[in-house]
């Protein structure tokens with residue numbers, strides 16, 4: 001049994017020692033700066049999610065070996081919920097998304113857009129999901145974006161395209177999910193940004209529970 005009281009599972013749903021299902025949010029940190037601003041923002045969201053008894057995990061994506069889609073379209077031939085290019089971490093990421101009720105995609109703003117690693121994840125996981133009847137449909141998804149000055153709204157909108165085309169459901173917050181900072185840790189000083197993340201975390205947990213009810 002783990003720290004959350006997980007003691008067994010039926011089908012693909014885990015149950016705690018109290019008999020309730022254990023739900024999960026998986027977050028991907030698309031910044032190569034492991035403990036940078038994107039990570040700080042993701043942690044702020046996840047702290048609220050954890051308060052609601054939902055398990056969380058951060059997967060370090062930025063700086064890892066993940067290439068873009070090669071358009072082989074084998075995923076549409078195989079329809080096995082996996083990418084045919086099995087040489088990097090993509091299929092592991094797809095597995096984690098599949099097992100979670102909620103997916104957070106965190107990215108720094110790079111030239112007014114998401115990081116290369118987040119784009120690679122979206123292109124490949126997105127196509128695999130399409131080849132498999134929108135396999136992430138009705139999961140809860142949200143973007144989290146770190147920015148120095150400009151381009152974060154565009155980055156958030158770009159990431160949201162992944163959720164909306166895949167029949168996923170996006171919770172809102174009190175502002176767009178953006179935190180301002182340049183150097184590592186500076187985003188903690190963006191009080192409104194941090195509050196936005198906390199509200200997002202609470203809304204995400206609320207929505208996940210409503211969908212499971």
Ligand SMILES: Cc1cc2nc3c(=O)[nH]c(=O)nc-3n(C[C@H](O)[C@H](O)[C@H](O)COP(=O)(O)O)c2cc1C
Pocket residue numbers: 031032033035036037038039107108109110111112113146147148149150151180181182183184185
């Ligand atoms: C390649 C690169 C491109 C960037 N482009 C932008 C940009 O378009 N707009 C902006 O405001 N900040 C930009 N930044 C700054 C980062 O978005 C900002 O420092 C962010 O907090 C980094 O998040 P991290 O600490 O999680 O890596 C850029 C940084 C890098 C390294």
